[in-house]
Structures are given as structure tokens and as C-alpha cells.
Amino acid sequence: MIKFDNVTKKYGQSVVLDNISFEIKEGEFAVLIGPSGCGKTTTLRTINRLIEPDGGKVSINGKDITKVNPVELRRTIGYVIQQIGLFPNMTVEQNISIVPKLLKYPKEQCREITRELLNLVNMPYEENAHKYPSELSGGQQQRIGVLRALAASPPIVLMDEPFGALDPITRETLQEEVKRIQKKLKKTIVFVTHDMDEALKMADTIVFMNGGKILQMASPEEMLQNPADPLISGFMGKHGGALNVKLTAGDFMRTRVLKAPRSNQTLQSVELMRNRDVNSLVVVNDDDTYAGTVSLEAIKAYGKAGKEIGEIMTAEAPVVNRNEDAQETFEKLYTSPTGYVIVLNDDQTVAGLITKTSMAKAMGQALWGEMTS
Numbered sequence: 001m002i003k004f005d006n007v008t009k010k011y012g013q014s015v016v017l018d019n020i021s022f023e024i025k026e027g028e029f030a031v032l033i034g035p036s037g038c039g040k041t042t043t044l045r046t047i048n049r050l051i052e053p054d055g056g057k058v059s060i061n062g063k064d065i066t067k068v069n070p071v072e073l074r075r076t077i078g079y080v081i082q083q084i085g086l087f088p089n090m091t092v093e094q095n096i097s098i099v100p101k102l103l104k105y106p107k108e109q110c111r112e113i114t115r116e117l118l119n120l121v122n123m124p125y126e127e128n129a130h131k132y133p134s135e136l137s138g139g140q141q142q143r144i145g146v147l148r149a150l151a152a153s154p155p156i157v158l159m160d161e162p163f164g165a166l167d168p169i170t171r172e173t174l175q176e177e178v179k180r181i182q183k184k185l186k187k188t189i190v191f192v193t194h195d196m197d198e199a200l201k202m203a204d205t206i207v208f209m210n211g212g213k214i215l216q217m218a219s220p221e222e223m224l225q226n227p228a229d230p231l232i233s234g235f236m237g238k239h240g241g242a243l244n245v246k247l248t249a250g251d252f253m254r255t256r257v258l259k260a261p262r263s264n265q266t267l268q269s270v271e272l273m274r275n276r277d278v279n280s281l282v283v284v285n286d287d288d289t290y291a292g293t294v295s296l297e298a299i300k301a302y303g304k305a306g307k308e309i310g311e312i313m314t315a316e317a318p319v320v321n322r323n324e325d326a327q328e329t330f331e332k333l334y335t336s337p338t339g340y341v342i343v344l345n346d347d348q349t350v351a352g353l354i355t356k357t358s359m360a361k362a363m364g365q366a367l368w369g370e371m372t373s
Ligand SMILES: Nc1ncnc2c1ncn2[C@@H]1O[C@H](COP(=O)(O)OP(=O)(O)O)[C@@H](O)[C@H]1O
Pocket: 011, 016, 034, 035, 036, 037, 038, 039, 040, 041, 042, 043
């Protein structure tokens, strides 16, 4: 839908957009993010020709936008900025109807549009249409700014840090409203922010820029999992907790596990445990699938020399799949009679083992980063 081909913009000697190419699909919510001065606003304003590039091509639906009259073009592209820009001497209805009026829509249709849009953000027409901007809260004013951009049903809406000046709670509400409206009206949105939390929450696709270049373009999940550059990880680091990453048993297990076949003799097994300084081992079947566990204690109590451990092993240790939810796993760990939980792969082979120590270590790592031991 929106396509950049090798777009370059310079101011004197300084290259502000450095040969960027990317594509935003129809109905997509794309978020441009990156440090201050990296070229986000410039990229955005290139789309509605408020800025003309020095090189390359921007096209919308396959059509080179330099071939479209800029005024015509801007009628199909809504634009929302941080400094709201509502006209103070016009009512809410008049502000929302500016573009429909320019397009000479009949008065009745303008009213209908206003009514519908106000409904979208739970600001009933009767109560709000005739107010002046000064009678509204900051959040309400910004809502009207968003509605005004939507009034002529443009297929594309550009938003440049639209919620930057709002308090966190109002901001969050507006983020949810805009996301909901975008899905309902199926708009293509290009949204600029420098807040990764906001990007992760809103975006279908995040375009990460630095120094006029694109460092990475990916879905929020992909960018969280595989940030392409340390700068991106840095941005994520501060906000990574924003997205609920599902932790599983596999994230907390110790993978070095002492295993032995059923046929192992008791004496031999005691030796193994002593050498590894552990007091139990995992017994496996011939095909390496999990069979049970046997403790040093049990061998001492029941294991005559020469007996096979397969005969005295037990299945009392709780068993979980490696994809089991972490919280469920913890509950099993805390009620485990053996003090540990066995983690299995899908094919029933042993993936690892969770003890209170391995769990504490993994939690520490998640909270404070890599630990040395
Ligand atoms: N009209 C201009 N003249 C000269 N330099 C500009 C102009 N507009 C923007 N710049 C510079 O271009 C770079 C990118 O600006 P901008 O796109 O506004 O960044 P962002 O929105 O990512 O903060 C900045 O270094 C900025 O100072």
C-alpha cells in the first residue's frame, strides 16, 4: 500500500533519510520508532508530501505520489500531531467537520459523521458537539484531533507522537481507543513514537530507525525475541516487561541431569551419584524415555548389592512437559515430595530438572541479567 523505494532526504550536508526502502501493507498498524532526530517525522511527512525527498520514490497503491496533486493526496491521508491543533474558536462539531465541509458534503452528512465519530470514543453528540476545545480535558481534545483526521474516511492515517503530551492513564486509554478504531474501520496507520512500550502495544509492524536508516522492521514479538541491533535491545530493555512473555518450565530447568538405564546395578549407581555429588538420579527406559527416579536413600534402604535400579525406582517426582506454564510448574515444585520436578520433551525423553535452586537462579537471571555462576 505505502511503499518507499530508496528514499533520500538531505538538509545541506546532513543526510536525514539515507536511502530507505520499506513497505506498509493495507490495514496495517505500522509504528516508526527510534531515538530523537533519527528521521521519524521526516519519513512520516514524506508520505503526505509535506516534505519532498531528494531521491527515490514513495508510492501509494502502486502510484508515485509526486504524480498526485498534494491537496488531493492529503484528503486521503489523515494527519494527527501532538500539538492537537484544534481551532479554539470552533466547536467540536465544526472542528471535526472541517474536511467534510471542504469536500462540500451536505450539512446533514457532516452531522452524521460527527455523531458516529463521537460515539466511537464515548463522547455523546448531545453533550459534546457544541463545546469549545477549552471546555474539554487534554485527553478529550486529543480524541477530537484523532476524530478530525478520520472525518473524511481517509484510508491512511499518519500520527506523529499523538499522545506524547498526555498523562499516562489518559494515554493508555487513547492507545486502546485508537487501536480499536483502526481495527473497526480497517485503516492503515503509520504512527510515530519514541516509546517502545507504546510501539509494542500498538504495532502490527515496528520500523526501528537510527541515523536516517532502518535498523529493523519486524513484528513486536519478533523484535522482542530477535532484536537486530544492541540499540534496539536497549530500547526493549526498558520496556520489555510490557509484553507478557509466557514463561515455561523449560525456561527454569537445569539441563545437566544424571541419567542411568533401568538395568544399572545399585552399587554402580551409588558410585555415579557420589561422583557427581547428587543424591538421586533419573532412570530411563531403553528408548531413553523417562521411567522414574531413584534416591541414594532408597538404595540404602532396599537395594541389595546387584539389584537393578529399575526395581526400586519410584514415580513420585512430579513430571511436566517443557512447555508447561511456569506458574503451574512452581506449584508442583513446592508440593513435590522429592523437592524437584522432572521436565520432559514431547517425546517423553528427559529435558531437565527443576529444583528450587535452579528456579531461583533462572528468576535472578530474568530480573538482573546474566549471572556468572
Ligand atoms: N527543516 C530542516 N532543516 C534542517 N534539518 C532538519 C530539518 N528538519 C529536520 N531536520 C533534521 O533532520 C533530522 C531528523 O529529524 P526528524 O525527522 O524530525 O527526527 P525525529 O522525528 O526522528 O525526531 C534531525 O537531525 C533534524 O534536526
